[in-house]
Amino acid sequence: MSLRTDTPAPPGARIHRFSRAERWVHRTTAVLMGVCVLTAAVLYIPQLAIMVGRRELVVRVHECAGLALPAPVLLGLASRAFRADLRFLNRFGPHDRTWLRAALVRDKRRSSRPAGKFNAGQKVYAAWIAGATLVMLGTGLMMWFTHLTPLMWRTSATFVHDWLALTIGVVLAGHIGMALGDPEARRGLRTGMVSREWAKREHPLWRP
Amino acid sequence: MNSEQSEERDGRPLGRRVFLGTLGLGALGVVTAPVLQRGLEGFLGAVAGQDPTGLTGLLPNGGGFRYYSVAASVPHKNAANYQLKIDGLVDHPRTYTLADLRALPQTRLVKDVQCVTGWRVPGTPFEGVRLSHLLDAAGVGATAKAIRFTCFDGTYSESLTLDQARRPDVLVALRMQNKDIGHDHGGPVRLYVAPMYFYKSAKWLSGITVTDRVEPGYWEHLGYDVDAWVGRSNGRTDEPTN
Incomplete structure (x- = not known):
């Protein structure tokens, strides 16, 4: 048990939420994902494809960014704080069920949204986007190394890659939209610190 | 013992299941793609026909041509120099x-x-x-x-x-x-x-x-068939283009 939890901080104090390693994992993943999304748009939307051309170059950038996308998380595993947060993201308690049920019926009362360090929505998002990224990587590799799999598989991989890309785009827009609506959450990922009031309000069950 | 730590110990590892489930769905998608794709094409083709916004054209297989060029840039030719x-x-x-x-x-x-x-x-x-x-x-x-x-x-x-x-x-x-x-x-x-x-x-x-x-x-x-008859090559079973 750390000393910090036993000694109540003065009101208005800022508390530690993310380590430097975790912030860099998020930052680099975000940049790589952004490159993937932008190059995908150029490959995919006819008007942009015609404007930019250079399909081979754009494909190459897209492939490299996609291949590197899991790297920050894998490197992050070296950080104890990151591993601890992965455990928090993985484990769902009874309060997460309450949170999810409230989210489904758009119940926004604080009392019906209990959350630990991460709320249930963040946990579902983290698990889904991790899985979706690996599916994109797998199908992308099938499209890239054309000799590895029969053409039929490649066509199927293209189909999954296209539709999942669209889904990820929508979900990612939601992720960014929610971050835009919560400056203190963004501050947490930028500086590592959040205000005690925010933590109490948004993550009442979190004991930093 | 605070509640977050008990959450970690007692909570169920659902995150892992969502993660593996997403991977499984992706694999299932690749396996069932030929069937899914045919169904979606039929549906989106019908919708695209009555879509004044043209947004369905941006959906995968939503109809319309896609621009593919394998070259970095292609010179423009016209009646004067073609x-x-x-x-x-x-x-x-x-x-x-x-x-x-x-x-x-x-x-x-x-x-x-x-x-x-x-x-x-x-x-x-x-x-x-x-x-x-x-x-x-x-x-x-x-x-x-x-x-x-x-x-x-x-x-x-x-x-x-x-x-x-x-x-x-x-x-x-x-x-x-x-x-x-x-x-x-x-x-x-x-x-x-x-x-x-x-x-x-x-x-x-x-x-x-x-x-x-x-x-x-x-x-x-790069592996495509030389005799590329629609529906009878490249491992595909599309309708002929008559």
Whole structure:
């Protein structure tokens, strides 16, 4: 048990939420994902494809960014704080069920949204986007190394890659939209610190 | 013992299940893609027909052409500088200008376009000169077996056997969708091989060389079938493009 939890901080104090390693994992993943999304748009939307051309170059950038996308998380595993947060993201308690049920019926009362360090929505998002990224990587590799799999598989991989890309785009827009609506959450990922009031309000069950 | 720590110890590892479930769904998607794709194409094709916003065109397989170019950049050619060269095993090699091609008898075909990556555009009109007409005018030599097509993007190439090239539904196309073919669609002149997957219909056509054997083209070196009949090649079962 750390000393910090036993000694109540003065009101208005800022508390530690993310380590430097975790912030860099998020930052680099975000940049790589952004490159993937932008190059995908150029490959995919006819008007942009015609404007930019250079399909081979754009494909190459897209492939490299996609291949590197899991790297920050894998490197992050070296950080104890990151591993601890992965455990928090993985484990769902009874309060997460309450949170999810409230989210489904758009119940926004604080009392019906209990959350630990991460709320249930963040946990579902983290698990889904991790899985979706690996599916994109797998199908992308099938499209890239054309000799590895029969053409039929490649066509199927293209189909999954296209539709999942669209889904990820929508979900990612939601992720960014929610971050835009919560400056203190963004501050947490930028500086590592959040205000005690925010933590109490948004993550009442979190004991930093 | 605080509640977060008890959450970690007592909570159920649902995150891992969501993660593995997403991976499993992705794999299932790849396996069932041929069936899903056919269903979606039918549905989206019908919706796209009545969609005034054109947004369905942006959905995967939502109808419409996709722009593919394998070259870094493609020079623009027009009536002033476009040339189509016919050479190889022919009695009368010659170079056509755009005006020359326009002066020849034109054939109009309206058929579906099917790409090997899955998208299909129904009822697309193409107009141009029958390839057989150009071959007859050049006088094909006795040892000729095949045609090699080259393109002014400097990279792409295609091939047909002589029998395939002489089919009446193979055009040197000047117009598509009732207008002159624009640069993005391979204009001013592209090949149109109606019964085959669309990669055979080389864009930016600039050379027709009669050869004594089939020389596989750009995509065929990357594993695509040389004889690319729609529905009977490349491991696909699409409807023919009649």
